[in-house]
Amino acid sequence: MPSRRGFLAGLLASGLTPRLSWADAGHPTHLSAAMDPNGAYALYGLRADGARAFRIPLPGRGHAAAAHPTYPEAVAFARRPGRFALVLDCVSGAVRHRLDAPAGRHFYGHGAYAQDGTRLYTTENQIDTGQGRIGIWARDEGFERIGEIASGGIGPHEVLRLPGTDTLAVANGGIHTHPDTGREKLNLDTMRPNLTLMASDGSILDHVALNPALHQNSLRHIAARADGTVACAFQWQGDPFDAPPLLALYRPGQGLRLATPDEITRRAMNAYAGSVGFLATGEVAITSPRGGTLQVFDAQGQFITQYRQPDICGVAETPSGGLASDGTGRIYRLGRRSLTELASHRLAFDNHLIAI
Amino acid sequence: MIRPCLISIALLATPVSADVTEAVEAHVLPGYATLVEATARLSETLESTCSGPEVTQAYHTAYDAWLGISHIQFGPIEARGLTLSFAFWPDPKNQTDKALRKLAAAEDPVVNDSDAYAAVSVAAQGFLALERLLYAPPVEGDYACQLTRAIAKRAALNAADLSADWNAGFVEELRSPNAQNASIRSDDEAKRALYTSLATALQFLYDQRLGRPLGSFEKPRPKRAEARRSERSQRNIELSLRALRDLSARLADAPTPRTDRAFDVAFSRLEGIDDPALAGVVDPGKRFKIEALRQDIRIIQQTVAAEIGAELGVGTGFNSLDGD
Numbered sequence: 187m188p189s190r191r192g193f194l195a196g197l198l199a200s201g202l203t204p205r206l207s208w209a210d211a212g213h214p215t216h217l218s219a220a221m222d223p224n225g226a227y228a229l230y231g232l233r234a235d236g237a238r239a240f241r242i243p244l245p246g247r248g249h250a251a252a253a254h255p256t257y258p259e260a261v262a263f264a265r266r267p268g269r270f271a272l273v274l275d276c277v278s279g280a281v282r283h284r285l286d287a288p289a290g291r292h293f294y295g296h297g298a299y300a301q302d303g304t305r306l307y308t309t310e311n312q313i314d315t316g317q318g319r320i321g322i323w324a325r326d327e328g329f330e331r332i333g334e335i336a337s338g339g340i341g342p343h344e345v346l347r348l349p350g351t352d353t354l355a356v357a358n359g360g361i362h363t364h365p366d367t368g369r370e371k372l373n374l375d376t377m378r379p380n381l382t383l384m385a386s387d388g389s390i391l392d393h394v395a396l397n398p399a400l401h402q403n404s405l406r407h408i409a410a411r412a413d414g415t416v417a418c419a420f421q422w423q424g425d426p427f428d429a430p431p432l433l434a435l436y437r438p439g440q441g442l443r444l445a446t447p448d449e450i451t452r453r454a455m456n457a458y459a460g461s462v463g464f465l466a467t468g469e470v471a472i473t474s475p476r477g478g479t480l481q482v483f484d485a486q487g488q489f490i491t492q493y494r495q496p497d498i499c500g501v502a503e504t505p506s507g508g509l510a511s512d513g514t515g516r517i518y519r520l521g522r523r524s525l526t527e528l529a530s531h532r533l534a535f536d537n538h539l540i541a542i
Numbered sequence: 543m544i545r546p547c548l549i550s551i552a553l554l555a556t557p558v559s560a561d562v563t564e565a566v567e568a569h570v571l572p573g574y575a576t577l578v579e580a581t582a583r584l585s586e587t588l589e590s591t592c593s594g595p596e597v598t599q600a601y602h603t604a605y606d607a608w609l610g611i612s613h614i615q616f617g618p619i620e621a622r623g624l625t626l627s628f629a630f631w632p633d634p635k636n637q638t639d640k641a642l643r644k645l646a647a648a649e650d651p652v653v654n655d656s657d658a659y660a661a662v663s664v665a666a667q668g669f670l671a672l673e674r675l676l677y678a679p680p681v682e683g684d685y686a687c688q689l690t691r692a693i694a695k696r697a698a699l700n701a702a703d704l705s706a707d708w709n710a711g712f713v714e715e716l717r718s719p720n721a722q723n724a725s726i727r728s729d730d731e732a733k734r735a736l737y738t739s740l741a742t743a744l745q746f747l748y749d750q751r752l753g754r755p756l757g758s759f760e761k762p763r764p765k766r767a768e769a770r771r772s773e774r775s776q777r778n779i780e781l782s783l784r785a786l787r788d789l790s791a792r793l794a795d796a797p798t799p800r801t802d803r804a805f806d807v808a809f810s811r812l813e814g815i816d817d818p819a820l821a822g823v824v825d826p827g828k829r830f831k832i833e834a835l836r837q838d839i840r841i842i843q844q845t846v847a848a849e850i851g852a853e854l855g856v857g858t859g860f861n862s863l864d865g866d
Contacts, residue, residue: 221860249866266866295866343866369865406866421865427632449664450626460861475861478738494616496738499861513860534860 208542211258211276212239218500218511219248219262219536229262231276232539234504236517236529242279244272249295250344253542254325255303260540261285263308267292267365271308273329283329290314291321292365296344299325300386301352307386309342309356310334316362316372318342320354320388335388339380340373341404348383349412353391356382357418359404374423379405381418381436394441396420396434403430407538409462409470409503414438415485417470419462426457433459433472435487445487454479454492461538463501465508469522473510475499475537480510480525493525500539511535562732565792566713573611573785574705580607581698588694592687593676598772601676604697605669605774609781613743613789616735617716618707624700626664630671631768632750637665639680645689646681653685653692656699667696670769677771730854733793737854740789743782744843751779752836755820762823773818779835780812790846795853800845808838 208214214231221227227247231239244262252261258276269292273283287293287310294309306329308321318337323329337345339358346355360379362372371377378401383392396403403420410416416436422428429452433445446452456476464470468485480501481492497513501520508520515531584600591597608628615625630638641663645652652658665671666689674680675690716732750768755775757763767775787805790798815822815831822828 265864425632425634427634450623453626458865475859475864478862494620496734497859497861513862537861537864537866 206258206277207256208253208258208276214239214276215504215542216502216509217251217253217260217540217542218538219244219251220515220531220533221247221536223532229260229274230533230535232509232517236509236519238531240276240279242274242276248536250297250538251540252297252299252306253540254299255301257303261297261299261306263293263295263297266295266369267311267363268295269293271297285323285329285331288321288331291319294341294343296346298345298347298354301347301350305386307345307347307354309337309345311341311363313365316340316364318356318358320345320356320384335384338382338384338390338393340377341379343406344408346408346410348410348414348416352386353414354384354386355408355410355416356384357405357408358382359406359421360401361404361423371423374402377401377404377423379403379420381405381408381416381442383416383438392438394436396442396444400430403432407459407462409464411464411468417462417464417472418442419459419472421459422457424457427453429453429455429457432457432474433462433470433481433483433487435470435485443487445483445489447481447483447489451481451489451492454494455481460499461501463508463510463539463541464503465520465522466503466506467522471501471508471510471520473499473501475513480520482520482522491523495525499537500535502539502541504541509539509541511539561793561795562716562729562736565736565789566716569785569789569792570611570614571705571708571713573607573614574701574708577604577607577611577701578698578705580604581694581701585691585694585698588691592690598676601669601672601772602774604694605769605772606777606781608669609778610785612782613739613746613785615739615742617712618704622700622703622707624704626668627660627700628668628697630665630668632754632766633665633670637663638671638674641666642671642674642689643680646685649685653688656692656695659692659696660700667693669697672697673769673772673774733854736789736793737851740786740793740846741843741851743786744839744846747779747782747786748836748839748843751775751782752832752839755823756829756832756836757823759829762829764819764821764823767820767823770819770821775820776812776815776818780809783808783812783839786842790850794850796849798845798849801842801849804838804842804845808835808842811835811838 215234216232220230227244229242233239247265248262249265260274261271263271269287271285272281275282290313291310297308306323310319310321312319319334320337322333324332337356341359341361342356343359344357358380360377380395402423407419418434420432422430431444431446434442436442454477455474458474458476459472460475461473471482473480475497478496480498482490500511510518510520513534515533517529519526519528580603584604587600672693755767
């Protein structure tokens with residue numbers, strides 16, 4: 187007897203397309219790229235209990251993904267500096283489209299859908315100038331590239347849409363790289379990262395940066411809440427034993443506020459935050475795979491607690507709290523004061539968990 | 543002290559591997575016991591005099607003892623928030639100097655209260671703060687003497703607390719892990735925690751103890767050598783390596799010929815280096831030996847990962863090495 191997934195995939199192929207939802211992809215709540223034990227790469231759908239909902243092979247190592255707001259469709263991005271992204275049908279596993287970075291551009295590994303799901307935004311490097319770009323792709327036109335806007339800085343790493351709006355938040359990491367020299371950093375002395383908030387037409391709504399003394403704190407990853415708060419996670423490019431704060435909270439009209447825990451707590455992060463996510467209860471978590479640490483702060487940026495787990499990195503919101511993942515295949519439920527293992531897969535989960 | 547623990551192991555439903563037990567009983571517990579003894583002696587010595595050969599000898603013995611256990615950064619030391627309290631280094635912002643000057647400028651009476659001293663900046667605690675006061679005092683006089691006493695006393699109390707914690711509870715936790723237990727949930731995790739200590743300490747040797755003073759060939763950084771004022775930079779490397787060789791031998795289930803050989807190479811290299819503060823990083827003739835030692839440590843890291851890490855199923859740092 188054909189499985190429901192197989193049956194639906196058949197329907198899809200025959201053109202009798204019902205309105206599919208994420209439930210048809212096995213009820214995933216989150217996405218993560220991963221490496222299988224044999225070294226193959228794939229995008230995984232994960233359920234609320236940490237179990238696997240689906241697996242779709244990828245041609246190379248992934249980084250992050252973007253989930254369509256309603257349709258069971260994901261865009262998987264290659265690891266930086268990637269030249270392509272794949273639009274995946276999460277029910278059939280088919281690659282529906284391949285997005286190639288235009289000539290002179292490469293992707294940074296993150297992207298976001300518009301609220302109605304008709305547009306996809308991608309972070310890109312304009313290679314000859316190093317200026318950041320946000321590429322705009324039209325889903326209803328077969329993911330044709332229909333334009334681009336300035337990202338507001340150099341090295342835009344993550345873009346996300348503020349919940350319930352079409353406002354985009356862009357983490358401009360500030361680091362100029364060139365694909366010819368891989369990930370070599372070309373401007374550490376002059377880098378100036380920022381967070382840029384923009385309307386979907388590219389008009390700038392706000393543009394904030396840390397104190398110049400912290401200009402080597404590269405903003406890479408962000409998370410947002412419905413009230414417009416954006417949590418910013420940094421990667422310090424100076425001496426790791428300077429142990430700078432790595433989390434700041436942005437509130438509209440109030441700029442960035444650093445969360446500065448004590449020296450021991452700061453050093454536990456090894457000057458590197460790999461991911462950031464809110465909990466449904468309002469707290470925010472940052473992870474450091476290098477420090478093997480996940481730290482939880484309250485909504486005002488006061489440090490609450492930390493957990494030690496080797497290679498922990500992915501963290502994202504769930505309806506009741508948060509979820510975290512690590513490079514040894516574990517999925518954890520994250521509460522305000524608890525980190526509980528939910529599942530252990532024979533996989534290495536890549537940097538990010540993406541909430542659907 | 544040890545016997546009742548052994549009995550409880552025998553009662554366990556799930557077997558605890560011999561290597562975890564051995565690593566704890568023959569490596570961790572004696573390491574802390576030595577630290578307790580040496581820091582107590584240092585504190586006693588300082589009570590009677592504030593300087594002189596007896597003090598420096600007791601300082602070196604206590605610092606040596608710390609090198610025997612400094613790589614254990616989990617368990618009670620983490621739970622008590624003491625991971626930086628014995629050795630605040632590297633210190634690129636010169637925080638030790640600033641913290642000591644600040645205390646001295648205010649003649650802060652906190653030096654008279656060991657409990658309260660636990661709450662002062664970690665930069666003003668431990669062996670590097672003591673070293674400043676003994677070898678290059680940023681402050682002098684009676685207050686400086688009181689500071690050295692307070693630091694040594696606090697180190698002795700901290701060492702006693704950690705040793706007591708390990709013996710009272712944590713040693714059981716590590717040897718009889720169970721799913722209800724918050725910090726160590728399985729035998730595998732106990733082993734992984736010990737392995738992580740080993741791997742992290744090797745990386746610290748490579749990146750910090752050797753990497754910082756070496757800098758680059760064009761720009762060597764001799765002033766960044768660890769504990770250079772008391773000329774312990776090379777000694778710290780050697781003692782740390784000795785402790786790590788001991789841990790790796792106890793942690794491995796099977797013979798580890800490649801790891802043993804890699805450690806031997808590093809130790810014979812050290813015999814050919816006589817550069818207590820690693821000042822030779824600026825001299826091309828001496829520098830190449832220090833660079834070669836650093837390369838020896840890289841090889842140890844690789845053999846440890848292959849012979850011990852792989853067997854424990856410890857990943858290679860899928861995310862931590864990706865860096866994005």
